[in-house]
Amino acid sequence: MPTSSDAPPPELLNNDPNGFAWGVWHDRTPKLVQQIRNAHPYGPDQRQALDDLLEEISAGLMTPLPPDVHDHELWTDWGADYFGKPWLDAPFLGSEAYFYRRLLKAVDYFTPGPWQGVDPFDHLKTAELRDPTLEVDLSTLNDLQQLHPEEAGQAKLLASLWGNRADLGFRIGKTAASAEPQTENLVADDSELVWDLLSPTAEVTVVVDNAGRELLADLVFIDHLLQHDLAAAITLHLKPCPYYVSDATTNDFVACLRRLAETPGTASEISRRLWNAVGDGDLRLYTHSFYSAPWSYHHLPTDLVAELKNSSLTIMKGDLNYRRLVGDRAWPPVSNFADLTSYFPGAVAAFRTLKSDVAVGITPAMLITLEQMAPSWRTDGSYGLIQART
Numbered sequence: 001m002p003t004s005s006d007a008p009p010p011e012l013l014n015n016d017p018n019g020f021a022w023g024v025w026h027d028r029t030p031k032l033v034q035q036i037r038n039a040h041p042y043g044p045d046q047r048q049a050l051d052d053l054l055e056e057i058s059a060g061l062m063t064p065l066p067p068d069v070h071d072h073e074l075w076t077d078w079g080a081d082y083f084g085k086p087w088l089d090a091p092f093l094g095s096e097a098y099f100y101r102r103l104l105k106a107v108d109y110f111t112p113g114p115w116q117g118v119d120p121f122d123h124l125k126t127a128e129l130r131d132p133t134l135e136v137d138l139s140t141l142n143d144l145q146q147l148h149p150e151e152a153g154q155a156k157l158l159a160s161l162w163g164n165r166a167d168l169g170f171r172i173g174k175t176a177a178s179a180e181p182q183t184e185n186l187v188a189d190d191s192e193l194v195w196d197l198l199s200p201t202a203e204v205t206v207v208v209d210n211a212g213r214e215l216l217a218d219l220v221f222i223d224h225l226l227q228h229d230l231a232a233a234i235t236l237h238l239k240p241c242p243y244y245v246s247d248a249t250t251n252d253f254v255a256c257l258r259r260l261a262e263t264p265g266t267a268s269e270i271s272r273r274l275w276n277a278v279g280d281g282d283l284r285l286y287t288h289s290f291y292s293a294p295w296s297y298h299h300l301p302t303d304l305v306a307e308l309k310n311s312s313l314t315i316m317k318g319d320l321n322y323r324r325l326v327g328d329r330a331w332p333p334v335s336n337f338a339d340l341t342s343y344f345p346g347a348v349a350a351f352r353t354l355k356s357d358v359a360v361g362i363t364p365a366m367l368i369t370l371e372q373m374a375p376s377w378r379t380d381g382s383y384g385l386i387q388a389r390t
């Protein structure tokens with residue numbers, strides 16, 4: 001981190017017309033509310049609550065949650081600086097988390113009654129697992145068997161990374177057969193360091209991101225680590241509730257294991273091995289309310305720090321985890337990843353495709369190339385990175 005005399009750059013806010021957040025609030029989020037409303041037979045109360053939320057985020061002032069919700073204190077604490085003020089003036093990171101909490105409130109996700117526990121994003125997650133092209137992609141896993149374990153491992157690591165883009169999924173058959181790992185479009189690649197941190201005694205944590213194709217790719221990678229003695233045990237950190245549309249909860253983990261089991265061959269073998277690994281305690285599931293909280297990981301609560309401290313390596317998946325890890329700030333892209341993450345308990349790695357303004361750990365030469373050749377490199381999802389520090 002910068003020294004105290006060297007203040008960090010400002011947090012990213014919603015109100016910069018040239019910033020990535022602007023499009024999220026003016027386009028993506030309103031469409032999402034409308035889509036959730038159309039996709040469910042909600043009654044008048046939920047419909048009205050969704051309409052109110054849409055109006056509030058579009059032009060209104062941020063209002064607090066009612067006092068009777070279980071997490072009122074948490075959100076009052078965060079919102080003290082923002083409630084009663086325009087959504088557009090709030091920080092991007094915290095306000096988007098609050099939007100998802102408000103969405104769950106609008107659809108009565110936590111309210112005792114018929115809609116309690118009904119995931120408003122389930123139809124989208126299920127559609128991805130039912131996509132007919134997934135069968136072909138999962139079948140390509142059989143081809144990986146022909147590869148040397150090290151090559152197969154690198155192909156699976158890269159599939160886990162690009163799974164965050166969710167459009168490539170398991171299209172690693174060709175890559176695997178030609179033994180050409182998919183390294184183009186990587187703006188940073190510390191994968192060697194990641195492999196160095198893995199060993200038969202390693203306790204690995206994977207803070208997962210999206211359900212569906214991304215989680216399937218993560219599970220294939222995790223199975224590889226367990227099968228090849230590259231980890232003694234692995235803990236999956238899942239979301240405690242539906243979040244950011246497709247973030248993975250325990251239900252989504254179970255759905256992925258079941259989907260893998262439906263494809264004969266390697267995919268179903270992976271499903272069986274992981275199912276058994278959960279039973280044997282080699283693959284642990286874990287969640288914490290902090291994973292849907294509005295703060296960066298600089299504010300980790302003590303029990304989560306204690307959990308992460310035992311880990312030989314924590315792998316952070318995806319864009320949002322990256323923003324929370326380095327801080328959602330206007331960092332110069334050449335800032336040092338190891339310095340910015342030195343506060344984090346234990347060794348940490350990030351596998352992320354770039355889908356928002358934040359980027360660090362880019363070499364000056366790479367930065368010049370990117371700015372000249374691909375002006376939207378930070379946000380269009382076509383670039384990826386693997387960054388790590390011991």
Ligand SMILES: O=P(O)(O)OC[C@H]1O[C@](O)(CO)[C@@H](O)[C@@H]1O
Nearest residue numbers: 024209210318319320321355356
């Ligand atoms: O699933 P990921 O990789 O965390 O990406 C989520 C990203 O999408 C956004 O929600 C954009 O809407 C970003 O705020 C966030 O960083």
